[in-house]
Amino acid sequence: MSIQWFPGHMTSARKKAAESMERIDVVIEVLDARLPEASSNPMIRELRLHRQRPCLKILNKADLADPAVTAQWIAHYNAQKGVNAVALSCKKPSDVAKVVGLCRPLAPHRNDRLKPLRMMIMGIPNVGKSTLMNALLKKRVAKVGDEPAVTKSQQILDLSPTATLIDTPGMMWPKIAYDSDGFMLAASHAIGRNAVIDEEVANFLGDLLLARYPALVAKRYGIAVEGLDGPALVEAIAQRRGCRLxxxxxxxxxxxxxxxxxxxxxxxxxxxxxxxxxxxAMLEAHAAMQAAAAAAKDDERDPDADE
Known part of the structure; x- marks a missing residue:
């Protein structure tokens, strides 16, 4: 199953974001620390690179992610030009208090009342943008919800005399190129439930967790996980929790x-x-599959090429 989700309002959201990009200094991209690249919208990268805007990548929900893996991602992003990365939880005021200070070195020429630092928060749905916005302003100005795509319009707000902030709606991109990204996004509730089949997403998640965190799965459900795959894990959970029709x-x-x-x-x-x-490894495997598919098409077009 290929998961795709691009509600109509996101087309206008992208257009408005492109217009606003011209008038800002730093992009604050909020990612899910558990799946940083899968939760990074390629359209955001395209827009900010076109305008040559630096980026603070916030790996939100870091308190839910494997800290050793998060450290690897921080090093990965900090090696990129014009990027600063930080892992935090947007629900923790002490973490959020660091954000503006991390943005300022990315635009050192914007640091007073005449030239306030202009930041724009971007990211996919349900990743924590509105929570960050509310925490920065220390009041509820953006809707926060459990369902993706709660925010549907831009807001421009003064953070201080020397800093302004634009909050943007969560944006997906028209086509998710990699199936595993779609499943990771669905598992993390970044995609509307109407676009997914929960059982298939749970099977994918089960396979992944069994491969990487079998001890945590065994502890949580009190089951022996040796030899299980995703579907078998879901069945075992149903047995253990008494889930019956x-x-x-x-x-x-x-x-x-x-x-x-x-x-x-x-x-x-x-x-x-x-x-x-x-x-x-996933990108390498995908490229190899595409190359093999292209070669097979060439062979179909010219069956006598090897003769």
Whole structure:
């Protein structure tokens, strides 16, 4: 199954973001620390590079992610030109208090009342942008919700006499290129439920967690995980938690939601769904598949080429 989700209002959101990019100094891109690259909208990178705008990458929900993996991502991003990266939780005031100070070195020429620092918060839906906005302003000015795409319009607000802030709606991109990205985004609740099948997402998540964090899974559900795959894990959860339909059959949908919610809430422990190494391996495998598919098409067009 390929997961795609691009609600209509996101087209206008992209247009407005492109217009605002001309008038700002620093892009604050909020990512999910558990899947930093999968949760990074390629359109944001395209827009900011076109305008040559530096970027503060905030790996939000760092308290839910594997700290060792997060450290790898921070080093990965800080090696990029014009990028500063930090791991934090937008729910912690002490973490949020660091944000403006981290942006200022990226635009040192904007640092007084005549030239206030102009920042724009960007990111995919449900990643924590509105929570960050409210925490920076120390009041509720942006809607915060459990469902993706709560914010649907831009807001421009004065943060201080020397700093202004633009909050933008969560933006997806028209086509998710890699299936694994779609599943990671769906597992992390960045994609509307109408675009996914929870059981398939839970099966994907189960496979990944069993491969990387089997001890955490075993501890959470009190089951032996050796030899299990994603679907078998969901069945085991259904058995263990007594998830049954009328007539006694296992309620796989309910068990799937239990696994997904436990991951989203951090009940499993601190886990990361991708690392710089696994990301690189995925991209390499995808490129090899594309090359093989292109070669096969060439052979179909010219069956006598090797004769």
């Amino acid at each position: 009328k007539g006694g059959a296992l309620d796989i949908e309910k068990a799937s939601l239990i696994l997904l919610q436990d991951y989203r809430d951090g009940a499993l422990g601190r886990v990361s769904l991708e690392t710089p190494a696994t990301r690189a």
